[in-house]
Amino acid sequence: xxxxxxxxxxxxxxxxxxxxxxxxxxxxxxxxxxxxxxxxxxxxxxxxxxxxxxxxxxxxxxxxxxxxxxxxxxxxxxxxxxxxxxxxxxxxxxxxxxxxxxxxxxxxxxxxxxxxxxxxxxxxxxxxxxxxxxxxxxxxxxxxxxxxxxxxxxxxxxxxxxxxxxxxxxxxxxxxxxxxxxxxxxxxxxxxxxxxxxxxxxxxxxxxxxxxxxxxxxxxxxxxxxxxxxxxxxxxxxxxxxxxxxxxxxxxxxxxxxxxxxxxxxxxxxxxxxxxxxxxxxxxxxxxxxxxxxxxxxxxxxxxxxxxxxxxxxxxxxxxxxxxxxxxxxxxxxxxxxxxxxxxxxxxxxxxxxxxxxxxxxxxxxxxxxxxxxxxxxxxxxxxxxxxxxxxxxxxxxxxxx
Amino acid sequence: xxxxxxxxxxxxxxxxxxxxxxxxxxxxxxxxxxxxxxxxxxxxxxxxxxxxxxxxxxxxxxxxxxxxxxxxxxxxxxxxxxxxxxxxxxxxxxxxxxxxxxxxxxxxxxxxxxxxxxxxxxxxxxxxxxxxxxxxxxxxxxxxxxxxxxxxxxxxxxxxxxxxxxxxxxxxxxxxxxxxxxxxxxxxxxxxxxxxxxxxxxxxxxxxxxxxxxxxxxxxxxxxxxxxxxxxxxxxxxxxxxxxxxxxxxxxxxxxxxxxxxxxxxxx
Ligand SMILES: Cc1ncc(COP(=O)(O)O)c(C=O)c1O
Numbered sequence: 001x002x003x004x005x006x007x008x009x010x011x012x013x014x015x016x017x018x019x020x021x022x023x024x025x026x027x028x029x030x031x032x033x034x035x036x037x038x039x040x041x042x043x044x045x046x047x048x049x050x051x052x053x054x055x056x057x058x059x060x061x062x063x064x065x066x067x068x069x070x071x072x073x074x075x076x077x078x079x080x081x082x083x084x085x086x087x088x089x090x091x092x093x094x095x096x097x098x099x100x101x102x103x104x105x106x107x108x109x110x111x112x113x114x115x116x117x118x119x120x121x122x123x124x125x126x127x128x129x130x131x132x133x134x135x136x137x138x139x140x141x142x143x144x145x146x147x148x149x150x151x152x153x154x155x156x157x158x159x160x161x162x163x164x165x166x167x168x169x170x171x172x173x174x175x176x177x178x179x180x181x182x183x184x185x186x187x188x189x190x191x192x193x194x195x196x197x198x199x200x201x202x203x204x205x206x207x208x209x210x211x212x213x214x215x216x217x218x219x220x221x222x223x224x225x226x227x228x229x230x231x232x233x234x235x236x237x238x239x240x241x242x243x244x245x246x247x248x249x250x251x252x253x254x255x256x257x258x259x260x261x262x263x264x265x266x267x268x269x270x271x272x273x274x275x276x277x278x279x280x281x282x283x284x285x286x287x288x289x290x291x292x293x294x295x296x297x298x299x300x301x302x303x304x305x306x307x308x309x310x311x312x313x314x315x316x317x318x319x320x321x322x323x324x325x326x327x328x329x330x331x332x333x334x335x336x337x338x339x340x341x342x343x344x345x346x347x348x349x350x351x352x353x354x355x356x357x358x359x360x361x362x363x364x365x366x367x368x369x370x371x372x373x374x375x376x377x378x379x380x381x382x383x384x385x386x387x388x389x390x391x392x393x394x395x396x397x398x399x400x401x402x
Numbered sequence: 403x404x405x406x407x408x409x410x411x412x413x414x415x416x417x418x419x420x421x422x423x424x425x426x427x428x429x430x431x432x433x434x435x436x437x438x439x440x441x442x443x444x445x446x447x448x449x450x451x452x453x454x455x456x457x458x459x460x461x462x463x464x465x466x467x468x469x470x471x472x473x474x475x476x477x478x479x480x481x482x483x484x485x486x487x488x489x490x491x492x493x494x495x496x497x498x499x500x501x502x503x504x505x506x507x508x509x510x511x512x513x514x515x516x517x518x519x520x521x522x523x524x525x526x527x528x529x530x531x532x533x534x535x536x537x538x539x540x541x542x543x544x545x546x547x548x549x550x551x552x553x554x555x556x557x558x559x560x561x562x563x564x565x566x567x568x569x570x571x572x573x574x575x576x577x578x579x580x581x582x583x584x585x586x587x588x589x590x591x592x593x594x595x596x597x598x599x600x601x602x603x604x605x606x607x608x609x610x611x612x613x614x615x616x617x618x619x620x621x622x623x624x625x626x627x628x629x630x631x632x633x634x635x636x637x638x639x640x641x642x643x644x645x646x647x648x649x650x651x652x653x654x655x656x657x658x659x660x661x662x663x664x665x666x667x668x669x670x
Contacts, residue, residue: 290511
């Protein structure tokens with residue numbers, strides 16, 4: 001067994017051709033994490049480019065719908081490019097330069113990771129190509145335009161379910177062909193070792209900041225830390241600093257889609273068993289033969305049939321708990337946050353808010369919840385407007401976000 | 403179970419004839435189960451020495467467009483993993499060792515030991531595993547040692563000497579050398595990377611080294627056969643069956659396989 005296991009999960013299930021690149025990456029990131037030059041440059045970018053530290057916001061009017069619990073949001077939505085994704089992207093883009101590579105490729109679902117990657121590529125002068133499922137290019141058309149504006153090439157992927165999983169297949173095919181010049185800037189805590197560990201480490205700053213901020217604000221640790229889980233990067237980022245705080249519940253919220261019974265969802269932990277996809281061994285939606293089952297969610301960023309291996313480990317070891325929010329529940333939480341607090345969340349993040357509404361009701365008014373607001377909802381305005389019937393007919397038919 | 407001839411013995415026999423072996427790939431279930439099995443028999447009749455029996459998978463990330471399309475169609479038409487055993491039986495009966503090429507999750511899901519036992523019972527010779535490296539293969543190495551199945555891992559132009567040693571030590575049957583960095587699919591030239599990789603691989607192992615990725619014509623088969631122990635052809639054979647009526651496809655397949663078989667016989 002290779003390094004990079006979280007209990008039984010993780011590993012490196014990839015073509016031999018990629019092994020040298022993974023070893024090079026592992027070595028580069030291990031060195032970088034001890035190198036004051038790298039850490040200093042990353043810190044400078046966090047402060048002067050991304051806008052870190054991101055603030056926390058207490059949301060009392062929203063909290064009235066959470067059983068009266070105190071609710072504090074970690075505002076990753078305020079980062080440059082609009083989500084947590086930029087944390088990982090800037091770090092990997094710096095690593096790309098250190099490895100002497102000139103081109104980055106990325107997959108994207110919601111488009112947030114693609115936008116962040118296109119942004120970092122523009123900033124550091126790297127060539128950039130982003131693979132995106134055709135279905136996602138349609139439901140997140142605004143982000144496609146943003147990436148192109150930033151100088152990236154966006155390649156729609158029509159194979160398979162034409163969503164995130166297929167975009168990753170295509171990115172891996174590109175990588176194996178061009179690995180000499182190209183870094184695969186993977187956007188979440190999945191894939192072969194060292195990606196799950198590395199991407200987590202690059203997002204760990206979310207929890208490090210938030211832990212200090214909530215201690216300052218409330219004088220104590222939260223009862224629960226809640227985050228949505230697609231691949232699982234924003235959740236690992238906010239969870240990790242709290243893992244040793246035994247009294248703090250870690251709650252991941254998956255996409256329940258149209259409900260578990262419908263089969264149209266992405267609630268891996270509610271329905272599936274472990275298997276290999278995209279280089280890692282983790283919980284996976286698969287049929288009896290081991291073929292991947294297509295996931296479904298109103299949220300492109302959570303629409304993925306597998307999940308980062310460290311989440312599988314945290315789940316089976318009992319340290320973290322996972323629940324799901326359906327499209328309905330997420331959109332109700334989305335609307336509530338808009339109306340009560342004047343914050344339009346990403347639909348992904350709205351799943352975490354829906355989770356907070358449940359957890360708050362369970363824990364009651366004395367409880368303190370920290371929720372990772374992983375992104376802002378600009379990219380989702382069209383989807384939400386259609387969901388709530390806010391557009392006149394002509395605009396609703398037009399398609400594409402704007 | 404009848405006495406089965408393994409891939410290494412077949413390659414040794416080819417070597418005695420001073421030629422490379424022709425290793426031919428087709429996926430089960432494309433364009434349908436019956437035609438795919440018949441197609442594999444035709445490969446043997448037309449001069450292929452070893453058959454690589456592919457199993458359709460939902461996420462074939464080592465495959466280019468030709469094979470992607472074929473396996474997607476097979477899955478759409480209801481192809482199941484267990485169909486592979488129908489194919490291995492037929493190939494064995496036709497007189498060639500069938501090696502099964504598949505993505506690892508399909509084996510994991512079936513259970514490694516169970517899959518190995520069924521493979522042995524249906525005349526299968528072993529597995530080629532494009533997304534499994536020896537480092538992750540402890541369970542499969544144990545199961546193949548127990549059953550005597552061949553296990554073919556891949557090496558690539560990017561492989562360091564250390565990796566070549568590690569991978570070839572774990573192989574049995576032959577070593578699969580990927581001729582270029584990339585996915586399956588025909589290429590206009592196979593390139594010098596293949597020759598270089600075969601040399602570097604031979605320096606660390608006595609096992610036969612077969613070259614795959616990109617070979618599509620008799621001429622290329624002759625060229626690769628001049629320096630490799632085996633020539634692996636996939637996408638070109640799949641393309642022969644693509645967008646044609648079954649009978650027409652099978653005829654085209656036979657013609658191409660004969661050309662490739664001729665190629666490996668004229669290379670040296
Ligand atoms: C705002 C936002 N939150 C969450 C996610 C889900 O990813 P992860 O689970 O890796 O945080 C995405 C993915 O695109 C996203 O854009």
